[in-house]
Amino acid sequence: MAVALDQESFSAGEISPELYGQVSLRKYASAASTARNLFVGYKGGMLSRGGFAFIGRCKQPTTAAPPRLIPFQFNITQGYILEFGDNYLRFVFQGGYVLENPVAIHSASRANPCVIGVTGTPFANGDWVFIQNVVGMTQLNGNTYIVANAGVGSFQLHDLNGNAVNSSAFSAYTSGGTVSRVYTVSSPYAAADLPYLKFAQSADVMSLTCVNPTTSTEYPPYDLTRRSAIDWLLAEAQFTSVIDPPATISASGTPWHIDGPGNDYITATFGYTATAVDKDGNESIGSPFCYVLGADPEIQGATNTVTWSRVDNAQYYNVYRSPATM
Numbered sequence: 001m002a003v004a005l006d007q008e009s010f011s012a013g014e015i016s017p018e019l020y021g022q023v024s025l026r027k028y029a030s031a032a033s034t035a036r037n038l039f040v041g042y043k044g045g046m047l048s049r050g051g052f053a054f055i056g057r058c059k060q061p062t063t064a065a066p067p068r069l070i071p072f073q074f075n076i077t078q079g080y081i082l083e084f085g086d087n088y089l090r091f092v093f094q095g096g097y098v099l100e101n102p103v104a105i106h107s108a109s110r111a112n113p114c115v116i117g118v119t120g121t122p123f124a125n126g127d128w129v130f131i132q133n134v135v136g137m138t139q140l141n142g143n144t145y146i147v148a149n150a151g152v153g154s155f156q157l158h159d160l161n162g163n164a165v166n167s168s169a170f171s172a173y174t175s176g177g178t179v180s181r182v183y184t185v186s187s188p189y190a191a192a193d194l195p196y197l198k199f200a201q202s203a204d205v206m207s208l209t210c211v212n213p214t215t216s217t218e219y220p221p222y223d224l225t226r227r228s229a230i231d232w233l234l235a236e237a238q239f240t241s242v243i244d245p246p247a248t249i250s251a252s253g254t255p256w257h258i259d260g261p262g263n264d265y266i267t268a269t270f271g272y273t274a275t276a277v278d279k280d281g282n283e284s285i286g287s288p289f290c291y292v293l294g295a296d297p298e299i300q301g302a303t304n305t306v307t308w309s310r311v312d313n314a315q316y317y318n319v320y321r322s323p324a325t326m
Contacts, residue, residue, distance in 0.1 A: 009044025010035070056097050056144060057160050059128065059184070060085040060191065068194035074204055074226060082206075082224075086191035089224075089234060090184050097144075099130055100230055102178035108137045110172060113148070113156040113164035116179060123147045123155055128182040136174030137167065144182065183230050193217050207237065245284040246274045246308040246317070253294020254303045269293050271322035272306050276314035283318065284311070 012031035022028055030044070038046045060067040065086075072080040072091075081092035091098040107117030116131075123129060127147040131140045145165065146158040157165040189197060193212045200207050206224040211217070221237040251272050273286035287308060294304050306319055 010040050010046050011044040013040055053095065055092055055095060058083055058085060059088060059090065065191040065194065067191075068197055070197070070199055070206075072201065072206060072224075072226070080226075084187060084189060084194055084197065087187050087189065088184055089187040089232075090182060091229075091232070093229065097130070098183045098229055099180035100183050102180045105131070105134060105177035105179055108134065108140060108167065108173040108177070110137075110167050110170055112166040112168055113158065114140075114167035114170075115154050115156055117154050118179065119153065121150060121152050123150050123179075123181060125150050128160075128184070129179045130182060131177060131179050134173065134177030136172050137170045139167070139170045140177070183232075185232055185234055187234060188219055188222070190217070193219070241284045242282050243276050243278045243284045243313060244311055245276055246287040246311055249274050249287045249290045249306065249308040251290050251292035251304055251306045253292045254305065268324035270304060270324055272304075273320050274306070274308040275318045275320070276311035277316050277318060278313050279315050286320065289322075 008029045010030065010032050012027040014035055015028070015031040015033065017033075019025060019028070019031075020033065032046070035046060037049045037051075039049055041047050058067050067083050067085040070082040070084060072082050074080065078093075080098075083090040083092065103118050103122045105116055105118060107115075109115040109117075125147055127150075128144055129147055130144050132142060134140050140157075144160060146160060146162065148156040148158045148164070157167075159165055189210060192215070193210055196212050197208060197210045199209075204226040208222040208224060210219040222234055223237045225233045225235075227233060249272060251270070253270075269291055271289050271291050273289050275286055276284045290306075292304050294302055308317065308319075311317075
């Protein structure tokens with residue numbers, strides 16, 4: 001006997017093969033046997049899952065352990081992919097590797113190997129560079145190369161396997177074009193330790209720790225700070241203040257007179273310390289404590305004057321007072 005069913009939605013997702021034919025199951029009409037490269041929307045329909053695009057080849061050699069990809073979400077519109085490899089770090093943004101500022105190309109030879117003419121010596125041997133907007137020798141455009149035999153005014157192109165690029169059969173270079181280095185930051189992490197890399201992000205700073213339990217390799221904590229798209233700082237985390245405290249501090253009390261100079265209310269001892277704060281909001285440790293014997297300004301209306309020494313690069317200071325000691 002044939003049973004006609006209406007497919008109400010796909011909100012139940014995929015069902016197990018053991019449930020095939022279980023038409024009496026309430027969720028049967030809201031399920032699929034297989035959903036490949038699809039996901040269920042909140043309204044119950046199926047939506048096509050976005051595919052993958054080839055962005056570029058990672059720097060990590062195929063003979064080493066694979067690189068570690070970590071998301072870096074700067075805000076709701078800016079997300080990076082961090083490529084941690086063997087002692088290096090690269091960045092992927094909006095479908096491509098982050099590139100340094102472009103350098104103008106003046107010439108490109110039809111030779112084996114191809115020689116690129118530039119001003120000065122902007123690159124070093126082993127740098128990975130990306131070429132675009134060349135007129136004439138368009139075969140160079142949209143490709144990543146390795147710099148070889150870099151000198152003043154020129155360098156050779158090698159492919160990513162280390163072979164010299166033969167441009168003898170390319171079209172003749174006419175004009176224009178730029179070459180940009182793939183932005184790369186040195187990293188302390190060896191490839192074998194990357195699977196054990198732990199991370200936590202707060203705004204534009206990511207904290208990193210890594211301990212390899214197999215080899216007992218342990219790294220100090222690091223902070224990765226994004227200062228701009230091509231300015232990232234990977235440095236050991238600092239647990240001490242980056243700005244000095246005031247070196248000296250002193251305080252004097254002004255007693256409150258109730259009936260005249262002979263009836264000063266000198267009733268309590270107060271301790272004071274001051275800290276310096278830099279432009280980034282980093283606060284120093286406290287200065288040495290100083291103590292003053294005077295009337296409690298909160299109760300008796302007297303005043304205590306606190307003076308401290310100046311600190312370079314301080315934007316402002318915080319002053320802390322201890323509870324009164326009677």
